[in-house]
Amino acid sequence: MKFRQPFFASLKRHPTYMKLIFYFVSANVLVLGVSFVLLYGQSSKTLLEEIGDHSESLLVNGARNTSRLMEWALDFSFSSSNDSTLKVYALSDHYSDFETYEVWSQLTDIKNANPSIDSVYLINDYTNTVIDSRLGLNDTAAFYDQDIIKRLRDPETANHSVLIPRTLSLPLTGNTPKEVMTIVRFYEKGSSISAFVMNVDTHNLMTLLQNNSNFASRSITVLNDRDETIFSSTPMNPQQIAELRSHGMKGASGWKLFQPRDQGEKLVVYADSSVKGIQDWTFIEMIPKSAILNKITVLRDTSLILFLVLFAASLAVIILISKRVYSPIQELISRVMRQHQAEKPGLEANANELEYLSSVFTSQHNQIHELTEQWRHNKFLGRERFLRDFLGETYHSATEIRAQFVEWGIDLPSDELSVAIFRIDHFAEFSGVYPEKDRRLLRFAMSNIIQESLQSSRHKLQTVDMGDDHVAVVLSAPLSEEFAKELQVAGQLIQQYLSVGTTIAWGRTLPGLTDMHEVYLETYDLTQERFRFGHRSLIVKEWLPAAPGELYHLPVSQERQIAQAILKGDAAVILEVLRSAVVKLRELPYFECKMSLITLFMDIRRLIQEHSSQPLPSSWGLTSIEKQIIRQETMDNVMPWMEALITRTLEDIAAARSQSKNIALIGQVDQFIESHLTDPNLSATMLADHLGLSVNYFRSLYKAETTQSITDKISEKRLTFICQELIASDSPIEPIVQHFGFSSLNTFYSSFKKVYGMTPAQYRKKYRAGDGGGKV
Template sequence: MNHWKEALKRKNVLFNLIFSYVCIGFVLIGVLSVVIINRVSEDVSRNLSKASEDKVHQSYYTADLLLTSTYNNFYNHFSKNEKILSAMYGHQFNTVETGAINQQLSDLIANNPLVYSLYVYNFRANTVFSTLNTTSSMEQFFDRGMNVILQQNKPYRLDYFIPRTETFKINDKTTEKNLITVVYSNLKSDGSMDAAMVVNLDQNVLQQLLNRGEQEKVIQTFIINEKGTVVSHDDSHFLNRNLKDRSDMERIMAASDKSGSFENQLDGKTYLTTYIKSDRLGWTFIGLADYDRLLAPIYQLKTFIIWVTVLFATIALGIAFFFTKTIYSPIYRLVHKLLADAPSVAGTQPIHELDVLARSFSALEEKIRGLQTEAVPAKKTEFLRALLQGTGGREQEDKSKWSGLGIQFPYDTFTSGVLRLDGYAELFGRYDLLDISLLKYGAGNIAAEVISPTYHVEVVDVSDDTLALLICTEDDGAESRQQMESMLRQITVYVKQYLKISVTAALGPSVNGAGQIKTSWSPALHMTQYRLSFGTGDLIPFAAETLMDFREYEYPMDLEKQMMDGVKSGEADKWREALTEFIDRIRENKFDEMMLALNQLVLVAERATAAMVDLSNDDIRYELESLRNKLRQPDSLEQFEARFVELCERTMSLRDQQFMGKTRKSVERILDYIHEHYTDPNLNLDILVEIVGLSTNYVRKIFKEQMGISVSQYITELRLQKAEEQLVRTSEPAKRIGELVGFENTSYFFVLFKKKYGKTPDHYRKDQAS
């Protein structure tokens, strides 16, 4: 079982193709089945038409033979039989003669089942002889209809065969019979009938003879006369009915051909109509073959085959669709993607999918070659970075590897140089990464143009703000080093001049062998950190740590306290002076010690900021945090100093703004309370101090600063204003108004009112009223 599964997986496409062909076979077999059943249906239809024609011809020949022989037989008896002649022309008949005549009539019809009855009319004796009853007079004869026919019609106006339906009453028994009547008669000289012999043929017997041998009536045979009246039909409902107005009968009666067939619709069914016209009888023999009934088994078989075919075709199409999709979908998706990504592959003319794949693979192969070529600079950069970091392994000694990457170092003496972008944080804020990459690319080109005329050099982009210069020299003498240092200073000048940015440079020691490049690169990179104390935009001298007279590290706590006190008190000169002295003191420390001091100062500033400023506002908190972040990686001490000044000034500004906001809110609360309770004689500063929760002196100060007058003055002015309004609008006594606005001593109220308005309250009211 596993073997088959593995084979199916290995040859999945082959099995899919086999299944697809099997499905196609199912479809073809189904289509062939439908074709065969259609051919069988056509053959059956032709056989049906032939059978219908044969049936009609058989009916025609049978009827023609029966009726012609019957007609001729009885005509011989009519003209030659003595007893018939005696019955037609005798004058009187005794019992013996009557019995002999009746016996003769019975004998004549005994051997012919087609003949139902036989009449002999004797007009002279007014007597009718019949095989169905005894002899009677014409007036009493039971077949009234025949009497009427003979009395109203002359023989030459009658057809040979007269179809009729007659109801008899014989011996109190009523019988209805469908008959075809043949009249033999002789005429007198005046044209009236002298005698007649009537032969009544049984229509049912005739129809049975016509349909003999047909077990199922799929072909309906009947006869009409020239007038369109049905002479014979297996359905008694149609007997003696005139069908000349029916569409198929109209077509038959109007046809000039003696025989023919056609298809027609009757009552929603399809019939094959076949006809033969008999000139001798004057009749038309018609056969109606029920297509639907006769072909029902064929239709059922056809329907069954069609449904089976549809089922198999559906299954086959489903399976074919599944496997075709399995095979073709990956190709389609691949081709579609290839055309979408590279429309030029298709060209202007339609091409096969495999051609698309072939062209795409060719283009892809060329593209891979191009990418390999384009990848050389990246591989080269990666290789040079590994040399600088000492992670190149044995490959770093393989000169063939160097030449494959385009590295041309003819000597084994190497010196590492460093270019670091100054103010990288500001550059990152001003430019996107692509622009910064272009700036570094420009700086690298300047370095290559300056150094390459003298030495072999490779410029490597090492990190976000750092470029490495790997210089190959013939020797490591002092003259070469001085020349390289001069070149690096020249590079810093050109970068600032042409690119408008600043770079700091450093040069590591010279080493022998590619494996020692790391020992040149690491010191050079370390030296660039001392731009913190030496400044930016220039060359940091080699071994700066050994050239500087470092002092023992001691964090200047006194200067820190002096700075923080000045910031909190708002004494700018004090904290600025302390900051400058702080920077000068730590400048004499090593790099790590300087960074430790600066970070500690930033931490203290952060705590002071949290104590001085309300940081609940997100904008303020993010702003101060952004300023502090700029302090954590300064390029130089001067840059740190300028940014720290910015932080302190912003902190003091925010504190003053928030302080003014709090002061304004406190004064507003005091004013609201005064306006609501000025009528209270006990309203004073102590109550207001409790309301705002501040000290008495502070309330006096901020109120005076905001309003320009003291609290007590404001209360008095408000009460006098309210009193003036009530003097004008109301008729209350002035003394009472003074009490209402909060003056406990009404005399004092009068004094203050006159001092403000120049008149006593009563006098002021009179003046306003007039």
């Protein structure tokens, strides 16, 4: 009794120690009991059911995900094939090299849109050619994929051309075969084999499916509803496929034990999935039963012994902890508690020592983390600020620059540096939609993509967000085609992930650190060359040809051509001269090209103004033209705008001339009517003969210009003069009517009453009474 009392009293003074012993022993006993129940209370059949159900769930999810990937490929192929450029090319019987290059570039973009796409073809049955995203233009007879040509020409196989599993021998690789799923979109099914063909890499498509399970000896097979093998991790002959189908491996989903011929018993898991309702795929996973149950049996037999040993060892460990570990821990807890109470007096300690210690450590850890993050953020901002100043301002001392490199941890050499700039295309449209915060996030994302893309290079580099529309890269790479291609790849990744096109310019290597500002400005000016090279170009200063720096002026002979075309209203001649001039402008550097284009516009403006009676609209002003050229960014965008402006202006001039001529004609007609009102033969036919026009044309022209028929006009004029005569004289009505050309009194009385709502006699009586004047 004397022994037990001090022992329990000591335990009460150390509640954490008591909990430690209690939790440790309880955990061991609990684990031992649960393991015993699970391993000995459950049969191998139950374990197999659990594994089968789990494998079925994994396979169903894998089948759905794989089907979605295939459905995406189907949607993408059909949307891509609907492109009007591809359709026209596939159904044309002739084409230019430039059209072929455009189509090949488009097919290459489609292929690069997803890594699962192996290749894309465009078959033209009218020219017996195939454009392949891999090799370009090929004759149909010499094309390496003769299998698809034969399938499309065979009516039986052509009817099953949506999802075709087949083996494709790749060119330029020693005919290495590759399993693919082929999607065909006919443009004229039944008339020709002109079609859009996309090959999807089956192995890439099935990547998620293959990673579903950790059983090394398992196999995966995918069959379509015609029992064609779409994918199989182990070769299967038709007899083996038929044997699987005969045992009911076609349904929604499930699993069963199955023993193939000459093989051991296997757990077969299967799941069905429909691809857009076009095909039904059956996914089959086979796992050897021995691979599952052998390990479970060994584990079941050894676990009990292992846990008994561990339980005995844990009791011994508890004793060692009490003697050698817990005492130092208790001392540490006491010291921390005293220090914490001294720093924060009045704070009561938690009854649980470990919880109190944990709260103290957590608080200190959070403070350290906040300080670390603040330091990192400040260092990142400081380095960004220095790099912007390094490029945007002139440094007078190389020593100062090297010191800043060391301070901000910038790993760049002191010489042989150059600058590359990634400038966003169509930035004016982007900035008009998104605020500065979003534009800053875009440049940040661009910097990360460039850094990730180029970090595998052996050359050192630093990306810099320079604001506005570009990101700069400070490089230590010498001029080489290899690194230029890496810059292009970085631009393609930006386009792929951010849907933003960029023009890339790579400037000269600077002789010293203090010249970085000058080289940066030169490189930024170099991006302006996209005006003649187009968007998404790579412009390398050292590779640009030495172009003349003189401005282009329109030859006198071409000025005469334009002047004659303006007189004739022939826009085609003017546009032809303009296009020939633009071809020569493309050979000039950006500044000379832009100024020559403005000069060309001013010459055309002068010629049009000389032959136009009206002032030209403000869109022909010098400031407006220069703004439009800058806004369009490239010559390819400027040309359609130029042609539309010229065409519209010539149409306005022609319309103005036509309107002026018609107004004069209408005035001549009105004068002729007034001078021949007393002629009973006055009519549309008489006027048309006088003017030398056909009667129908004259009637339509007069009605279009005045919105009144010529007959109504003549009648209106005669009635006006008759009304004046009725009021001014006492002459009988009939002679007045006959004098002004009305051959029929009935016609006159009907017209008069229709216009004035009364008879001529009533009209004369009313307006002679002096009650308001005559109605004329």
